[in-house]
Amino acid sequence: MSLGFDVRDEDRVANEVGELLSAMIRNACVNDGSETSGHESRNVATLTDFFASCGLPVEVYEPAPGRGSLVARLEGRNPEAPSLLLIGHTDVVPADDANWLHDPFGGELIDGVIWGRGAVDMLNLTASMAAAMRQASLDGWTPEGDITFVASADEECGSRFGAEFLTTQTPHDLRADHVLTEAGGFPLDLGSGPLRPVIVGEKGVHWFKLVVHGVPGHGSQPLRTDNAVVKAAECIRRLAAFTPRVNMTEPWRRFVEDANLAAPLGDALTDPVALDALVETLDDVALARQIHACTHLTIAPTRVDGGTKTNVIPDRVEIELDVRSLPGQNSEDVRGVVIDALGDLASSVTISTTLDDVASVSPIDTALWDLCQQATDLFAPGARNVAYLTVGATDARFFRRSGSVAYGFGMFSDAISFEQFGAMFHGDNERVDTRSLWLSTQLWDFLIRSH
Ligand SMILES: [Zn+2]
Numbered sequence: 001m002s003l004g005f006d007v008r009d010e011d012r013v014a015n016e017v018g019e020l021l022s023a024m025i026r027n028a029c030v031n032d033g034s035e036t037s038g039h040e041s042r043n044v045a046t047l048t049d050f051f052a053s054c055g056l057p058v059e060v061y062e063p064a065p066g067r068g069s070l071v072a073r074l075e076g077r078n079p080e081a082p083s084l085l086l087i088g089h090t091d092v093v094p095a096d097d098a099n100w101l102h103d104p105f106g107g108e109l110i111d112g113v114i115w116g117r118g119a120v121d122m123l124n125l126t127a128s129m130a131a132a133m134r135q136a137s138l139d140g141w142t143p144e145g146d147i148t149f150v151a152s153a154d155e156e157c158g159s160r161f162g163a164e165f166l167t168t169q170t171p172h173d174l175r176a177d178h179v180l181t182e183a184g185g186f187p188l189d190l191g192s193g194p195l196r197p198v199i200v201g202e203k204g205v206h207w208f209k210l211v212v213h214g215v216p217g218h219g220s221q222p223l224r225t226d227n228a229v230v231k232a233a234e235c236i237r238r239l240a241a242f243t244p245r246v247n248m249t250e251p252w253r254r255f256v257e258d259a260n261l262a263a264p265l266g267d268a269l270t271d272p273v274a275l276d277a278l279v280e281t282l283d284d285v286a287l288a289r290q291i292h293a294c295t296h297l298t299i300a301p302t303r304v305d306g307g308t309k310t311n312v313i314p315d316r317v318e319i320e321l322d323v324r325s326l327p328g329q330n331s332e333d334v335r336g337v338v339i340d341a342l343g344d345l346a347s348s349v350t351i352s353t354t355l356d357d358v359a360s361v362s363p364i365d366t367a368l369w370d371l372c373q374q375a376t377d378l379f380a381p382g383a384r385n386v387a388y389l390t391v392g393a394t395d396a397r398f399f400r401r402s403g404s405v406a407y408g409f410g411m412f413s414d415a416i417s418f419e420q421f422g423a424m425f426h427g428d429n430e431r432v433d434t435r436s437l438w439l440s441t442q443l444w445d446f447l448i449r450s451h
Contacts, residue, residue, distance in 0.1 A: 013131065013441050014434035018114055020050055021127040021437065022107030024090065025116035031091035031156040038161070040153035041068035043090035043123075047130055047151050056137040061170055067161035070151040071172055072133055074143055074448070081145030082367065084451045085176035085404070086133070086444060087395050088126025089155030089162065092118035099428040112434050119432040121425045122182040125410050126151055128437055132444030147448050148176060155395050158355070163395035167402060178368040178406075179399040180447070183390060185410035185440075186421040187383070192260045196376050197388035198369070199408025201251050201361030201400075203293070204325035205393055206334045209318060210235065211350040212306070217313035225313045229306055232317035235345050236301045239321065242341035244297045246272035247326050251389040252294055254364055258386045286419060293391040297337055298324045320354075324391060327359040357393065360400040368405050371450060375443050379411050392425070411439040 027042040044060055047070050051058050062068040069090075076083065095104035095117040102108050102115040118124075133149045152162035159165075167174050184199040212235055214228030248270065256269045268274040275295060282288040292298070299321060306317025325334050335353070339346045364387045373385045396406035412421070413435040424430045 008135070008442070008445070010435070010438045014438045017127050017131045017437040017441055018109060018434050020046070020130060021114055021119070021123055021432075022109065022116070024123045024127060025092075025107035025114070025118050026105055028105040028117075029091045030094050030117070031154060032094055033157045035064060036066070038091050038153055039066045040090045040162075041066045043126075044068040044070045044151065047090075050130055051134060051137075054134045054137040056133065059172060061166060061172075063161050063165045063169070067153045069153045069162050069166055071166070071174070072149045074133065074136055074141065074147040076143045076145040076147070078144050081143075082177040082451065083146040083148070083175075084143075084447065085148040085150060085174065085179045085399070086129045086447075087150040087152055087163065087179060087181045087399075088122055088129050089152045089182075089395060090123070090126055091153055091156050091162075092121070092123065093156050093426050095430075096428070101429055104430070109434070113431050114434065114437075115429070115431045117430055119424070119430045120416075120421065121430065124432045124437060125182055125440055128440040129444050131441050132448055135445065136448050141449065143448065143451060145177070145451065147451065148174065150174065152395055159395055159398065163398045167398045174399075175402050176399065176404050178366075178451070179396060179404045180368075180407055180409050181394050181396050182408050182410065183392070183394065183425070184388060184408040185443070186412045186416060186418060187380070187414050188386075188418045190259060190261055190265065192262060194380070194383040195259055195386045196380060196383045198372055198385045199390045199394070199396070200364055200387045201249075201327055202359060202390045202393055202397060204329065204334070204359035205355060205357045206323040206325060206331065206353065207355035208321040208323065208338060209352050209354055210321065211352075212317045212319065212345075213348050213350070214313070214315045214317075216315040219311035219313055222313065228314045228317040231345060231348060232304065232306060232319055235342055235349065236304070236319060238343060238345070239299050239301050239338070239341050242299060242337075243276070244337055246275050246295050247297065247328075248272070248295060249327050249361070249389065251327070251361060251364070251387050254387040255294075255389075258384065286422060290391070290422075293324065294389050295326075297326055297329060297334065299338065299341060325359055327361040327389070330358055331356050357397065360397040360406075361389070362396075362400055362405045362407060366405045368407060371447060372407065372409055374450070375411065375446050378446065379439050379442055409443070411443040412436045413439055
């Protein structure tokens with residue numbers, strides 16, 4: 001098959017993208033959740049320099065000091081043609097130097113592998129997207145529909161200064177028919193042949209603060225007191241033990257169907273009773289957690305704070321919950337599940353919501369889906385794309401809300417397994433091989449030229 005463009009030399013591309021990736025890792029745009037962290041404008045400056053020689057117009061938005069994002073667009077020749085937007089975030093999560101084999105902010109290239117925070121999440125893709133855009137511009141490529149590249153800030157803490165700001169508060173119209181971002185395209189094999197997950201949706205994120213009320217008293221006389229710590233312990237036990245019913249969403253059904261898994265795994269994944277039994281006994285705990293999270297609303301009690309003094313019966317304990325919902329569940333449904341889990345204790349608890357983002361999902365039978373499979377046929381021959389729901393959050397949700405078909409994709413070599421890929425997201429020793437950089441650049445090259 002003719003690609004319609006020259007396949008670029010692997011070494012040259014890997015060098016170019018690798019250098020850009022290393023520079024972005026060294027910029028250490030660490031987002032610790034505070035407003036003054038991130039410093040993504042450093043990566044914006046690096047990208048601005050990277051685009052300087054190619055003539056591609058670049059716009060920078062900085063809603064708060066240091067929290068910059070960049071937009072670059074190849075204007076299409078036909079305003080009616082479908083538009084494509086590639087978005088990569090430029091911030092990373094913190095890294096503890098002591099647990100790494102190499103400097104997490106060194107961006108070192110060692111034996112064909114680049115080490116550093118952001119090497120897979122997701123500076124690798126941001127850098128390869130930028131390289132493909134730059135090459136298209138240097139080649140004088142004019143696409144049918146607009147092709148836009150966005151390097152976004154603040155993805156690791158809700159995207160308030162990044163994708164949310166860009167899609168709601170700038171004059172730049174960032175609506176696009178098709179959007180691609182992280183985190184798919186890694187090799188996966190569950191015994192039915194090579195698969196490549198395409199992220200078609202993401203779970204909802206709902207954070208709650210629960211205040212458990214009691215009656216204060218003296219610690220020397222605990223009999224028949226209303227102790228908020230004791231009550232909170234029971235609340236936490238009930239929340240942790242509460243198991244919502246299996247919910248087979250459309251992306252899950254499609255995943256199981258398309259992955260064509262052999263029995264007994266394949267059968268168990270579509271039978272609610274068998275699925276719940278499977279995740280309790282599966283030896284591979286990481287896989288069991290994934291299967292469980294993809295098919296259930298989950299509740300994780302994550303913080304507790306209460307009591308004032310060793311000899312005082314406490315009247316107040318705060319509990320924080322991280323609840324993740326599935327497509328089709330709204331904010332009221334989620335709150336109802338928390339109240340149900342608390343049972344009769346709900347009347348002693350004040351429940352407030354601190355974050356409320358419902359799930360988002362894109363349709364699967366689309367022109368973008370077909371293009372992604374064509375890309376897999378070219379760059380990972382023999383592999384089949386499968387729809388997948390991510391349990392994490394990405395910038396795609398802001399674009400799904402405005403009507404885009406948005407997927408998470410990329411193109412990784414076989415050097416990174418599904419397990420490694422999962423463990424490196426926010427984990428120690430994050431790294432990527434340069435062949436994966438070349439493959440992802442080829443993917444974006446192909447999509448920019450074929451869209
Ligand atoms: Zn990410």
